[in-house]
Amino acid sequence: MSGPLGVVMLVHTALERAEQIARHWAAAGCPVVIHVDRSVSRARHDAFARALGDVEHIVFSRRFRCEWGTWGLVAASQAACETMLARFPEVTHVYLASGACLPLRPVEELIDYLAERPQTDFIESATTSEVPWTIGGLHEERFTLSFPFSWKRHRLLFDTYVELQRLVGRKRRLPNGLVPHMGSQWWCLTRQTLSAILQDPERATYDRFFRRVWIPDESYFQSLARLYSRRIESRSLTLSKFDYQGKPHVFYDDHLQLLRRSDCFVARKIWPRANRLYEAFLTDPSSAMKRAEPNPGKIDRLFAKAVERRTRGRPGLYMQSRFPREGFENGVTAGPYSMFQGFAELFEDFEPWLARMTGARVHGHIFAPERAEFADGAHIVAGALSDSAALRDANPKAFLTNLIWNTRGERQCFQFGPRDNQRINWTIAKDPNAQISVISGAWAVPLFRSNRDFAELRAEAAHLQAVEAAHLKVLRSPWTKARIRIWSMAEFVEAPMEPLQTILDELGSRHPARLSEVPRMTDLDGFGRFLQNLKNQGMHPYLMGDFPVEPSAPRRPPKPPRKPYVVR
Amino acid sequence: MEEPRELWLAYRLRWKRRRLLFRALRKRRQLAVVADRTCRIRRGDILAFVTVRNEALRLPFFLEHHRRLGVDHFLFVDNESDDGTREWLAAQPDVSLWHTGESYKLSRFGMDWLTWLQIRHGHGHWCLTLDADEILIYPHHDTRPLPALTEWLERDGRESLGALMLDMYPKGPPGAQSYAAGEDPFDTLAWFDAGNYFIEKQAKLRNLWIRGGVRARMFFADRPRRAPTLNKVPLVRWNRRYVYNTSTHQILPRRLNAVYAEDGGEVLSGVLLHTKFLNTIVERSREEKDRREHFEVADSYRAYYDALIQDPDLWCPDSTRFTGWRQLVALGLMSRGAWV
Numbered sequence: 063m064s065g066p067l068g069v070v071m072l073v074h075t076a077l078e079r080a081e082q083i084a085r086h087w088a089a090a091g092c093p094v095v096i097h098v099d100r101s102v103s104r105a106r107h108d109a110f111a112r113a114l115g116d117v118e119h120i121v122f123s124r125r126f127r128c129e130w131g132t133w134g135l136v137a138a139s140q141a142a143c144e145t146m147l148a149r150f151p152e153v154t155h156v157y158l159a160s161g162a163c164l165p166l167r168p169v170e171e172l173i174d175y176l177a178e179r180p181q182t183d184f185i186e187s188a189t190t191s192e193v194p195w196t197i198g199g200l201h202e203e204r205f206t207l208s209f210p211f212s213w214k215r216h217r218l219l220f221d222t223y224v225e226l227q228r229l230v231g232r233k234r235r236l237p238n239g240l241v242p243h244m245g246s247q248w249w250c251l252t253r254q255t256l257s258a259i260l261q262d263p264e265r266a267t268y269d270r271f272f273r274r275v276w277i278p279d280e281s282y283f284q285s286l287a288r289l290y291s292r293r294i295e296s297r298s299l300t301l302s303k304f305d306y307q308g309k310p311h312v313f314y315d316d317h318l319q320l321l322r323r324s325d326c327f328v329a330r331k332i333w334p335r336a337n338r339l340y341e342a343f344l345t346d347p348s349s350a351m352k353r354a355e356p357n358p359g360k361i362d363r364l365f366a367k368a369v370e371r372r373t374r375g376r377p378g379l380y381m382q383s384r385f386p387r388e389g390f391e392n393g394v395t396a397g398p399y400s401m402f403q404g405f406a407e408l409f410e411d412f413e414p415w416l417a418r419m420t421g422a423r424v425h426g427h428i429f430a431p432e433r434a435e436f437a438d439g440a441h442i443v444a445g446a447l448s449d450s451a452a453l454r455d456a457n458p459k460a461f462l463t464n465l466i467w468n469t470r471g472e473r474q475c476f477q478f479g480p481r482d483n484q485r486i487n488w489t490i491a492k493d494p495n496a497q498i499s500v501i502s503g504a505w506a507v508p509l510f511r512s513n514r515d516f517a518e519l520r521a522e523a524a525h526l527q528a529v530e531a532a533h534l535k536v537l538r539s540p541w542t543k544a545r546i547r548i549w550s551m552a553e554f555v556e557a558p559m560e561p562l563q564t565i566l567d568e569l570g571s572r573h574p575a576r577l578s579e580v581p582r583m584t585d586l587d588g589f590g591r592f593l594q595n596l597k598n599q600g601m602h603p604y605l606m607g608d609f610p611v612e613p614s615a616p617r618r619p620p621k622p623p624r625k626p627y628v629v630r
Numbered sequence: 631m632e633e634p635r636e637l638w639l640a641y642r643l644r645w646k647r648r649r650l651l652f653r654a655l656r657k658r659r660q661l662a663v664v665a666d667r668t669c670r671i672r673r674g675d676i677l678a679f680v681t682v683r684n685e686a687l688r689l690p691f692f693l694e695h696h697r698r699l700g701v702d703h704f705l706f707v708d709n710e711s712d713d714g715t716r717e718w719l720a721a722q723p724d725v726s727l728w729h730t731g732e733s734y735k736l737s738r739f740g741m742d743w744l745t746w747l748q749i750r751h752g753h754g755h756w757c758l759t760l761d762a763d764e765i766l767i768y769p770h771h772d773t774r775p776l777p778a779l780t781e782w783l784e785r786d787g788r789e790s791l792g793a794l795m796l797d798m799y800p801k802g803p804p805g806a807q808s809y810a811a812g813e814d815p816f817d818t819l820a821w822f823d824a825g826n827y828f829i830e831k832q833a834k835l836r837n838l839w840i841r842g843g844v845r846a847r848m849f850f851a852d853r854p855r856r857a858p859t860l861n862k863v864p865l866v867r868w869n870r871r872y873v874y875n876t877s878t879h880q881i882l883p884r885r886l887n888a889v890y891a892e893d894g895g896e897v898l899s900g901v902l903l904h905t906k907f908l909n910t911i912v913e914r915s916r917e918e919k920d921r922r923e924h925f926e927v928a929d930s931y932r933a934y935y936d937a938l939i940q941d942p943d944l945w946c947p948d949s950t951r952f953t954g955w956r957q958l959v960a961l962g963l964m965s966r967g968a969w970v
Contacts, residue, residue: 305968309785316773333778365970372968375896379962380829382794382861383890383899385838392894445825446844446948450851453826456841460828467962468825 064119065091067173068153070142072135073161074099074128076334077110080161084120086344090169093119093150097138100127121149131213135247135279136272140260147257154180157250162331163300164313166343172299172327176250183255183291186245186298187284204281205242206233208274234274237267243288247279248300248330251287258290259283301326301358306369318342324361325354378467378495380460394493395466399474400569401496403530404504404551406477409581413437413477419579420569422473428465429458429482444468451483458486466495473569480505480529487536496544499565502534503527503551503606507584510592520599527605534605552607555586639834647882650738650873654745657732661707661743664727665720668703668751675702676776677868678758679747681740683709685762686718688905690812693722695765700775701758705751707743709734726751734923741874752868756780759864759878760902765815766793766864767955768900769966782969783898784867790881791865792889793900794963796822797844798907798952799944805912806941815905816952823847824950824961827860835880837861837887844944849934856930862902863889898967901958912941 069087073080073096080096087094096114098107107125114120123142128134139158146156155176165172176182190202207227211219236242251259262268268286272278287294301324303311310331313321315338321329322342332339375384377393386392405412406426417424417437426435433441434449441449445468447461448454454461466474490496505526509519537546545568549561562580590609597603671677678701682689693704704725708716709732719727730743737743748757756776758766768779768791783791798819800807807818827842838861846857862878866886874881881887891897915938950961958964 307786311970312778312782314770314774314778316770333774333781335775335777368966368968368970371896371966372891373893373895375891375894376962379896381827381896381899381962381965382792382829382838382840383965383967384894384896384962385829385831385890385892386894387892390892390894442847442946442948444948446823446847446946446950447826448847448851450847450854452852453828453842453846453850453854456854457828457830464825464827 064093064150064152065173066152066154067092067169067176068146068150068156069094070139070146070156070158071096071161071163072099072128072138072142072158073097073110074102076161077102077106079332079334079340081110081113082340082344083159083161083164084114085117086165087169088117088119090173091119092169092173093121093146093153095121095123095142095146095149097123097128097142098125099138100125100134119150121145129212129214131209131277133273133278136282139279139283143256144260147253147260154253155250156253156256157299157328158248159300159328160248160330162334163248163328164330164332164339164343165328166301166321166324167327175327179295181252181254182293182295183249183251183287184295184297184299185249185251185284185287185291187243187287187294187296188245190242190244202242203228204244204276205236207276208232208234209276210274213276234271237271238264240268240271240285241288242281243284244281245284245296246298246300246302247283248298248302248328249283249287250299251283252291255287255291259286262286262289299327299356301329301356301361302331303361303365305365306372311365313339315339320361320364324356324358326356326358378463380463380467393495394489395463395495396470397466397473398495398497399466399476400565401476401478401490401498403478403499403533404501404554405499407479407504407507407584408501408551408554409583412581415579415581416475416569419566420473420475422475422569423469425474425476427479427482428461428476429454429478429486431481431483434461435477455483455485458483459489462486462489475569480526480533484529484533487533491536491539491542491544491546494543494545497568498537498544498546499561500534500537500546500548501551501554502530502548503603504554505530506551506593506603506606507586507589510589511584516595516599520596520601523596523603524601527601527603530605550605550607552609555583558583643835643882643884646875647871647873650742650875650882651745651749651871653738654742654749654873657737657742658746660730660732660737661728661746662730664708664716664729665725667724667726668705670724671703671751671755674755674777676700676756676758676780677702677752678704678760679744679752680704680760680762681707681709681734681744682711682715682719682762683734684711684713684715686711686713686715687809687811687908687910688762688815689715689718691815692760692762692765693725694812696758696760697724698775699766699771700777705744705747707740707747709740739877741877745873748868748872749870753870755868757866757868759866759874763905763908764795764864764902765905766900766902767958768793769898769955769959769964769969771900771955780865780867786898786968788889788897789867790863790886790889791898791900792838793862793864793902794827794840795860795862795902795904796958796963797904798822799844799949800907801943801945801949803941803943804907805909807909809908815908816903819903819905819907820952821945821949822952824963827963828854832880835875835882835884835887837863837880837884838890844949848942848944849937863887864902865900896965896967898969899964901955901964903952907944912939915939 069092084094111122123145126134126138128138211223213220272282305311312331312333314333315336374392378396413424423437425437428434433451434454436443436449447464509523590611593603593609594611706719706727708729719725799821800818823844827840829838829840832839840861841857850857859879863881864878915935919935
């Protein structure tokens, strides 16, 4: 006496595993009809059939050649199902499975589950316009074109013929107003529905049509079930995941817990050598009967994450198997950071002040010519990133992206200026993660306070000004994506509080209310005279704005301070 | 349509590949068979190709690890070992061994010999080409053996897997550590540099050029251009027409070097844990310095060997302690790609 659930198994490789699975189904009283792909040699087929000869209720059906995407798979299913319905009259539900399918829950649970839902057909079936999973461009065209050539063996012919049909605007009509539906090829249908499909007087018409449809095993039963089913539950009882290229994912030993918790009845594909999985799910009848509904949510999330990782990657990561072309980075760096130009020159204690106020990591000039001036004088920072200028300058972009990647979760701030390596300018300017604040011309302050020959100072000033001007041009170019604020030094000195407050607000200050403590500004007495001296030597310092020559002279009525402006 | 210049380059590389294959063909006479068990190689077996010289200390663990991963047969070339390496290898049931006394350097650092063996035995197999101080790991290597990996790569339409060479080092001077053959070397070589690698793309062979790590930090901080190359393509579904160009850093035809994604995504990759800094490094460096059989321009590496002979502590407070493949994936040193 066989049970109410019949299993049709399509088998083409890993016959030992298929045998194991067939025995498992049969042991639970399920009659099994096995279809072995015609491309399996007769000798192997016979050996396989002999090996299962001792089991009652296992029958082999007529063999077809099953090539992916072709009619053979449907023909095989039809033949096997006909055998099933004819040979085992007690069968009420037919489950279509493959040799790589593994029952995760005791078969009795599945039988009970189906017995509680006697009229329900479990078949994923959605209209073509609504499914996102077709990969490779063929959507409705799966039905409206015809596909007589093998995709696997004659790719060129396949593609050419598709193009040709598109060119002439070919549109095959579906017979009898059939609405095309698609879905997973692993289904479980009731005897009524299945026999109605197989015994339909119009079946020859439908078969003729689907014979030329692309991947008919995902649409034949899915479309026809819509004609006869009393109740369609549009989901598959078989857990089967596909990767971003539309290939089925494989489950390995380490997926054991994940599969257990999914509460699905059957999963595919299982790696044939995943001994632990086969052992765990086939040998121990384990836990008490569960009434749980299948819940593949966790697996879905895991696989969605994998697709995301494969297609989008981790932002800001450059490594041996992810090296995006410019523009494809999905984030030039791993997180937001701030670059300050001129602040450390204008304020005596800017770095410790900023660190105190924000809790961010505040470095010095990390692109300085001598060495990368990391915070607290460190020579090596997170990730064992060295302060060697030579290593850094071998690839400044890698240095920056490494620093930001290594310190994920901690905001990085650093100083920059015209003395530093300028090769990094475009990278930072085009990085939306960069927050750039510039006090232009502040590089003159250290010169002003230094005790060097004036001729030397003059040459250096001219050089630094030219470098900074070029940098500002980059920052103002239409290709920049960073958040950029630029003040001239004169502007900034006149009203420093507002810009400082803005910067702190953006960094997420520890004391959000008001600026409780300000950094100490360098004494600028005589700075105007210094600039005038430069002018007198024939240089034209302009980036710092206008400073009066004599600080003691009564000030002009102050202009209303210009608002800091945001470039983008 | 590719540019004429690209086509010309492709043409030249094709001839370069043929030249290298021919070179390997000529050098086959330098190999004398010691133990030939290649008749045991079956279809679909995964093979490993290694050139060794005095590696008796490393080989027991090396063999054990890669056996566990699922390498079915090892093909070794022994270059004049005198520490028992040869006898030990010849006694292993899954090893075929050849011997040569010729120059390692003139054989393109052993590549010519291995290329010949690959022509003979590698065709159609997934082949690992390694040094004795390289231990391959990849995502899930503890639960999914190499056949799972290679099947997945094949389904993904890939013929090669990239792996970063990760220099592992101890805390304290390497010479002061102890290690006995067969032990897990990463009990002492437990540390590595996690985030100081720099990458450029080499347009000619379309490979990534990765340098950095502890050796760049310690020995090449003043001349980074000379820092050792760390990108490798150790696992390839072999064809007798393939040939490695420089060590296993680059391979021809060059499409096999495309082991990375350029569209922002990540593809599956592995890591070669490098056991160079075992306690024998000091003695070894002294010897290599005199033998001058390593590196293309041996003289410019004198300072490097001198520094190694000083037995410096490579460890720093920002070194990372190795805990397993998941950590390397999280750090972004390798990736699972779409392999879940």
